[in-house]
Amino acid sequence: MASSLKLPLCATSKSAQALSSRESCHRIGLAKSLAFRSFCFLPLKRQSNKLLQVECTARHVKDPKQLQAQQLQEKFGCESLQFMDVGGKVVAQLVMNKGATARILVQDARVTSYKCRLWHGSLEEFLYTDVSEVDVTSHLNTTDSLNQFTVIGGLVPSFNYSLPPSRSLVDSNWFVQAVEIKPDEVIQVTLRFVNENQASGHFILENIITLTDDLLASAVMLINKGREPLIFTGSVSTHLAVRATEAISCAGLDGCSYFSPSETAAKVAKASMHEKSLFGKLKKFVLPFQQNKSNQNVLTECTKISDEVENSSQGNSDAENHWFTEKPESFVYPINGIHKIYSNPPTSVRVTDEGFRRSIIFESHGFRNLEVSSPSEDGENPYLSVNFSTVLSPIILDKGESWKGAQVLLPDSK
Numbered sequence: 001m002a003s004s005l006k007l008p009l010c011a012t013s014k015s016a017q018a019l020s021s022r023e024s025c026h027r028i029g030l031a032k033s034l035a036f037r038s039f040c041f042l043p044l045k046r047q048s049n050k051l052l053q054v055e056c057t058a059r060h061v062k063d064p065k066q067l068q069a070q071q072l073q074e075k076f077g078c079e080s081l082q083f084m085d086v087g088g089k090v091v092a093q094l095v096m097n098k099g100a101t102a103r104i105l106v107q108d109a110r111v112t113s114y115k116c117r118l119w120h121g122s123l124e125e126f127l128y129t130d131v132s133e134v135d136v137t138s139h140l141n142t143t144d145s146l147n148q149f150t151v152i153g154g155l156v157p158s159f160n161y162s163l164p165p166s167r168s169l170v171d172s173n174w175f176v177q178a179v180e181i182k183p184d185e186v187i188q189v190t191l192r193f194v195n196e197n198q199a200s201g202h203f204i205l206e207n208i209i210t211l212t213d214d215l216l217a218s219a220v221m222l223i224n225k226g227r228e229p230l231i232f233t234g235s236v237s238t239h240l241a242v243r244a245t246e247a248i249s250c251a252g253l254d255g256c257s258y259f260s261p262s263e264t265a266a267k268v269a270k271a272s273m274h275e276k277s278l279f280g281k282l283k284k285f286v287l288p289f290q291q292n293k294s295n296q297n298v299l300t301e302c303t304k305i306s307d308e309v310e311n312s313s314q315g316n317s318d319a320e321n322h323w324f325t326e327k328p329e330s331f332v333y334p335i336n337g338i339h340k341i342y343s344n345p346p347t348s349v350r351v352t353d354e355g356f357r358r359s360i361i362f363e364s365h366g367f368r369n370l371e372v373s374s375p376s377e378d379g380e381n382p383y384l385s386v387n388f389s390t391v392l393s394p395i396i397l398d399k400g401e402s403w404k405g406a407q408v409l410l411p412d413s414k
Contacts, residue, residue: 072106072176080183087149092176097183098213099123109174109191109207111155114216116411118358126216126360126411128241128383129153153239153383155409157207157220162231162394169195169222169232170205177206187211202226214413219365219406224397231396235371235389236407238362242382243355245374250332251350253372258340259392260322334374334384343392345370351384359412364388366405 067075069090072083082093083106090106101123103113115123130152159169170193177192193205202225210217224230242248326332334340349370352359364370367388374384388407395403 067175076176076179078181080181080187081179081189089149092189094187094189094209094211095183096187096211096213100211100213102187102209102211102216104189104191104209105151105154106176106191107172107174108151109157109193109209110151111209111216111218112151112153114155114211114409116213116216116413118411118413120357124356124358125241126409127154128239128381130381155216155218155236155238155407157205157218157234157236159205159222159232159234162233169201169203174207185212201228201230203230215408215410217406217408219404221402221404222397223402224399227399229396229398231394233390233394234403234405235367235387235391236405237385237387237389238407238409240351240360240384240386242353242384245334245336245382245384247353247355248334248374248384249352249354250334250372251352252346252348253332253342253370254326254330255328256342256346257323257325257344258342260324261339261341332372334372336374336382339373339375340371341391342370342372343368345388349386351386361408361410361412362386362388363408363410364406365408366403367407368393 069083069085072090077083080095084091084093092104092106094102098117100116101113102111104110105112111127112129114126117123131149133149161167161169174191174193176189178190180188189209191207191209195201195203204223204225206221208219218236220234220236347364349362350359351362367390369389369392371387371389371391397403
């Protein structure tokens with residue numbers, strides 16, 4: 001069976017209970033239904049001729065990894081799903097009939113834009129992304145100046161090996177596996193990454209991105225096809241665009257234990273934003289694994305951390321080791337430069353932005369930890385990073401086993 005560390009539950013509080021209004025319960029119920037559907041990879045019921053469900057194998061595509069934007073448009077494209085080439089990268093544009101939109105950078109499995117209609121009737125962007133050019137001339141035998149662009153931010157899954165060297169399981173080589181479209185209800189795009197390198201582990205990773213008029217979801221599943229156990233941490237990271245971090249508050253985290261890294265670790269975490277995971281660098285400050293530890297030793301280290309977490313959750317915060325507990329019945333204000341890794345978060349957290357006059361619920365499935373950070377400084381474009389993860393609870397998969405997780409964004413549109 002897949003192994004992971006069990007951590008204490010977050011204390012029940014009034015602010016957490018505030019998330020369970022009738023309207024929120026209805027919309028969260030919808031999110032759970034979609035996430036369950038995504039986890040099980042169940043096809044949508046064919047209720048009308050507007051539904052489109054195709055897979056590469058069904059269209060006799062021999063190698064789906066080789067498909068470019070024009071080929072994807074021919075195989076999958078329609079009015080609600082368009083594939084285009086942007087700077088040599090494949091971008092998918094999802095459009096619901098009532099206006100909600102999402103844009104996906106296929107090779108990175110990264111959602112770079114998510115807009116939905118809010119209570120005042122206008123469409124607003126929720127994700128923060130940044131684009132920069134990279135000169136690759138030095139890596140090629142040419143005197144011509146060649147630039148490629150790199151994108152950070154947005155909503156993106158991240159998986160890393162738990163044992164040193166702490167490197168990513170995946171690279172920018174995702175491809176479209178299947179799509180399901182019903183423009184009045186839902187658009188789903190299934191992306192897949194396959195690692196057939198036996199030296200680094202044989203596994204399959206799928207990311208189902210779901211868009212409706214009320215939510216955006218990313219459901220991931222990793223299957224170990226190799227002979228050796230696969231030990232990893234995973235996350236789905238969301239970079240939320242905000243007006244100002246001083247106007248942000250989080251409800252539902254009161255009473256929760258969290259790890260607050262040192263100032264040095266925070267600077268490293270900020271620098272790691274340009275990599276595939278904000279918590280990738282932080283992990284070295286949380287899980288100081290050695291090079292050749294066995295699976296049992298890994299679990300032993302996790303047990304030690306669990307004991308620290310349990311003591312902290314009982315009110316014995318250890319400032320020297322950077323463990324703390326949020327005050328009961330209070331909001332959390334993620335000011336500039338803050339980095340917190342929660343060991344026992346609730347499954348739902350509401351983030352309110354008084355500057356943009358909007359709020360959004362983050363819902364988690366399968367992730368035991370939560371990282372909240374605001375690395376931006378005064379004068380820069382502000383954003384809030386919300387990452388549900390397993391950074392404190394590494395997952396161990398034996399051959400043939402699988403792990404599933406999801407993050408759902410539910411904007412307050414009513």
